Amino acid sequence: MFSSSVIEISKSALQKNLTLLRKILGKKVIISSVIKGNAYGHNIEAFVPIAEDCGQEHFSVYSADEALRVKSISSNGPSIMIMGAIDNDEIEWAIENDIEFFVFDFDRLDAAIKHSKKIKKPAKVHIEVETGMNRTGFDQDELELVLEKLKHNYEALSFEGLCTHYAGAESIANYLRVKDQIKNFSKTYKWFHAQGIVPKICHTACSAAAIRYPKTRMNMARIGIMQYGFWPSDETLINFLSKKEDKTDPLDRVITWKTKVMDTKEVSTGEFIGYGTTYLAHKKLKIATIPVGYAHGFSRSLSNTGRVLIHGKRVGVVGIVNMNLMTVDVTDIPETKKGDEVVLIGHQGDLSLSVASFSELSNQLNYELLTRLPNNIPRVITN
């Protein structure tokens, strides 16, 4: 294969994660598969068909271009919801294709009304309200006008959902802020209800909120990172396991990123490895070069820090991660030779590696590293 590494996507892992999530959230809560950022690097075209095979019927994307990609690849006519960017001149396309979208300003709301009237088909809108994240969402003092517009354009606007997003539900440090957001959302919902304008569904939860704050599940949860088999934070995992007998991580990584050893070399005591002087061989070492670097999405910040799996053992990156390669210390696995399998993310033998397993690094790097995986690394679906 003309590629220095390959990404495997495991359908059975996805099925396992979704089964667990459905069990936790219950039958009444729709699970929307969040597939922004090229399905967190898994690749939309590879991911959507297997997610559909696993029973997913609702997908959340960030932007109109991603919605178009889902539309082109899906086969069961799933619901597609744009949570972020859509230009006003893409709205007509969205309405025509039953693509739902967040609305958090009057410019977009008015464009939705205009295009809907033009093609005589209602726009499926999700009204996003500000509850405390201070990013997007209608402010409290704008809601009166939102309500007026929904009321007077009921043929043009189908009020699909009322929604918001939490400012860091994966960390207990944000507990009070999230609790406030939950309260604010509830107030807003009750206000709409009292005015007789009711959304079809309410949705606010991401993975962390759905796990930590059951109240946030409402009618639908927008689940990203957990369906791929990663936890939003160690805290979320630890909290989850603290209530369980079985202390093993119940999620399975859907992704395995693999390559092969390109070369091996002995390095004498006192020599530096790679560019500059960041790694000094304190004893005689055996190193292996791996044909993956920051151009392939393996962050340069993992220099001297990252880990990979070889022969079922964890080995550390030594020296700087280069553009197209890196070196790892295989002194303790002397049998390592050219062509041996290297796992960058995922399972090898009994061990599994996520980016966050590099102890001092935060789970936030999972999101970042995954979404930076280049689209030209081949994706292979495995069972």
Ligand SMILES: *Cc1c(COP(=O)(O)O)cnc(C)c1O
């Ligand atoms: C990314 C995103 C989610 C999913 O977050 P996870 O932590 O990956 O579950 C949910 N809602 C919105 C608005 C998002 O942008």
